[in-house]
Amino acid sequence: MRYVDEFRDPKLIRALADEIARLADPGYHYRIMEVCGGHTHAIYRHGIKSLLPENIDLIHGPGCPVCVLPMGRVDDGLSLTQYPDVIFTAFGDMMRVPGTHGSPLEYKARGADVRVVYSPLDALKLAQENPDRHVVFFAIGFETTAPSTALTIMRAKALGIRNFSVFCNHVLIVPAIRAILDSPDMRLDAFIGPGHVSTVIGCRPYLFIARNYRKPIVISGFEPVDLLQSMVMILRQLAEGRAEVENQYSRVVPWDGNQAALRAMADVFELRPYFEWRGLGFISQSALKISEACAEWDAERRFEIPGVRVTDPKAAQCGEVLKGVLKPHQCKLFGRECTPEHPIGALMVSSEGACAAYYDYIHRAAAVAD
Amino acid sequence: MIDLSIYGSCTLDQDGCVTCGDTAIPVRVLEVHGQEALCEDRLGQRALIATDFVVPVAPGDVLLVHLGVAIARVKEASR
Numbered sequence: 001m002r003y004v005d006e007f008r009d010p011k012l013i014r015a016l017a018d019e020i021a022r023l024a025d026p027g028y029h030y031r032i033m034e035v036c037g038g039h040t041h042a043i044y045r046h047g048i049k050s051l052l053p054e055n056i057d058l059i060h061g062p063g064c065p066v067c068v069l070p071m072g073r074v075d076d077g078l079s080l081t082q083y084p085d086v087i088f089t090a091f092g093d094m095m096r097v098p099g100t101h102g103s104p105l106e107y108k109a110r111g112a113d114v115r116v117v118y119s120p121l122d123a124l125k126l127a128q129e130n131p132d133r134h135v136v137f138f139a140i141g142f143e144t145t146a147p148s149t150a151l152t153i154m155r156a157k158a159l160g161i162r163n164f165s166v167f168c169n170h171v172l173i174v175p176a177i178r179a180i181l182d183s184p185d186m187r188l189d190a191f192i193g194p195g196h197v198s199t200v201i202g203c204r205p206y207l208f209i210a211r212n213y214r215k216p217i218v219i220s221g222f223e224p225v226d227l228l229q230s231m232v233m234i235l236r237q238l239a240e241g242r243a244e245v246e247n248q249y250s251r252v253v254p255w256d257g258n259q260a261a262l263r264a265m266a267d268v269f270e271l272r273p274y275f276e277w278r279g280l281g282f283i284s285q286s287a288l289k290i291s292e293a294c295a296e297w298d299a300e301r302r303f304e305i306p307g308v309r310v311t312d313p314k315a316a317q318c319g320e321v322l323k324g325v326l327k328p329h330q331c332k333l334f335g336r337e338c339t340p341e342h343p344i345g346a347l348m349v350s351s352e353g354a355c356a357a358y359y360d361y362i363h364r365a366a367a368v369a370d
Numbered sequence: 371m372i373d374l375s376i377y378g379s380c381t382l383d384q385d386g387c388v389t390c391g392d393t394a395i396p397v398r399v400l401e402v403h404g405q406e407a408l409c410e411d412r413l414g415q416r417a418l419i420a421t422d423f424v425v426p427v428a429p430g431d432v433l434l435v436h437l438g439v440a441i442a443r444v445k446e447a448s449r
Contacts, residue, residue: 007376038393119438121420144394148437151422196378196394199434199442222378251444252377252434258441261423 007223008046016228017051023235030056031187032234033324035177036063036194038222040354044361046224052231059324060357062176063194065141066097066350067322068277069169072308074099077138077167079306080299081112087130089123090138092116097349100310104138120152120166127156127164136299140169143200146288147261150268153290153297165299168289171275173197174205175286179277181213185325190234192227193219195249202257206245214243221249268294278312279319318345321354328358335363374398374412377434377444382415394434394441399427407440409433 006012024030034040040060043049049058062068078099081088088104095105095116108114113133117123120137127135139149149166156164173194180186193206198219209217216237220230230248237244247253268291275287290298299305312318316333320326328334328347338344340356347353377396397409397419407427409419419435421427424443433440 005373121438144436144441147423147441148420148439151420151439196434196436196441199394223376252442254442258423260425261441264423 007221007225009225013051013224013228016225016232019232020051020056020228020235021053023232023239024053024056025239026053026055028055030189030235030238031059031324032056032190032192032231033059033061033180033188034063034192034220035061035173036192036197037067037350037353037357038063038195039192039220039227040357041361042222042224042227044357046227048224048227051228056231059188060321060328060354061191061324062180062277062280062322063142063173064347064350064353065145065169065171066093067318067347067353068171068176068279069097069140070276070278071099071310071312072276073169074103075101075308075310076305077136077169078104078107078112079308080136080167080303081107081114083134083303085133086113087126087133087135088112088114088138089117089126089135090114091118091140093350094138094140096343098343100308120149121155124152124156124161124164127161128159131163134163134165136303137164137166138169139166142171142173142194142197143265144196146170146265146269147200147258150261150264153268153294154264156297157294162296165297165302166290167299168269170269170288171277172286172288174201174208175283176277176280177206177209179280179283179286180323181209181215183280183323186323188215188324189238190215191217192230192234193217193245195219195221195252198247198249198253198257200258200261203245203247203253203255204257210243210245216243216246218246219249219253221252267291276309279322313344316345318347321345321347328355329363331355335359372432374432377432381411381413382417382435383413394436396444397433397435399429399431399433401429402427407433409435 123137218230218233269288270291272287317331343349347355374396380395401408420439424440432444434442
């Protein structure tokens with residue numbers, strides 16, 4: 001298929017929906033997790049849920065790095081704004097994420113030199129343009145984002161730019177999936193695997209899900225036909241008693257991922273022994289820090305970091321929503337105290353957060369209909 | 371010519387939540403300049419993209435871009 005219309009073809013969509021209805025055992029309640037926030041949004045944007053039998057429940061996974069970042073790490077990063085020569089840079093998505101004493105945007109309003117950058121490469125350019133200042137980049141994201149940070153540090157090293165460092169919060173998707181599978185209050189039948197993360201890491205890292213946990217995982221694209229076809233592939237595996245890693249998004253995802261990007265990540269990063277995830281707690285070897293070879297560009301080595309730990313607001317049930325135990329609207333604060341305009345939990349702050357998706361596509365739509 | 375939208379709906383000015391990482395912008399290479407390439411998205415918007423992780427690239431190739439860095443070269447590229 002060469003055109004997007006073909007991936008939204010009503011006849012093909014209907015045929016796939018019929019196939020899903022045929023494959024799904026009406027006596028069984030399926031729980032299938034879409035790991036990535038991009039899939040959550042695509043599912044709501046295209047109305048995929050309405051095409052599935054009622055006994056197929058889609059569970060939203062931890063696929064939003066902003067949502068899983070504990071507030072203490074935001075505080076730690078923002079503590080760097082106390083140094084008068086520091087220019088603190090972060091993605092626009094981070095600007096409204098609350099720390100204990102406000103978001104990066106509020107720090108900026110109070111006079112801190114906080115700037116939005118589109119890419120870590122832009123932060124490096126800022127360092128080149130301001131040789132008498134020190135530019136810190138607040139790095140966050142899964143394996144799709146980590147290569148751009150790695151490339152930026154490699155360039156800083158090659159160009160000898162020393163007034164630049166990275167406060168690294170990159171996390172890894174596979175340990176998060178493992179933690180969810182090990183969670184005692186979680187029952188899942190299968191996974192819809194992330195699309196673009198997999199362009200970098202490939203399909204191989206997911207093999208343990210099929211081999212050790214006997215759960216199917218299908219790496220999926222983002223169009224309606226992609227998602228429905230992935231669902232058919234999952235249901236076929238379940239019906240036939242198979243548990244395999246399948247790649248529905250083969251037009252983009254190579255089995256072995258992007259080796260050049262993985263090599264760069266291996267050179268620039270090393271695994272942290274453990275890292276705290278909001279809602280999931282401490283997960284071993286689940287995040288990256290800057291390697292010894294690139295220590296000079298590591299903000300955590302260059303500056304004193306307070307190591308703040310903050311518990312989430314008690315009323316917000318972000319953790320349960322992140323693990324898929326609760327649906328967003330089942331949280332006591334959803335749509336009342338916690339809205340995209342006044343977010344309390346991170347899942348409402350980030351545009352990819354499950355709560356923001358629910359609010360935009362279901363809650364707001366219902367309000368308009370009323 | 372392949373419709374870039376089949377590789378995702380993001381464009382250079384509307385690229386979703388970049389920290390999510392599961393978003394990428396499909397672009398077509400127009401010109402190659404060393405480790406960078408001038409690329410165009412489905413709306414005709416252009417940007418210089420770092421190609422370190424997808425070399426070699428040639429005009430006409432379709433790349434997936436995240437944060438100004440190409441993370442994949444798509445199989446169906448016209449080369």
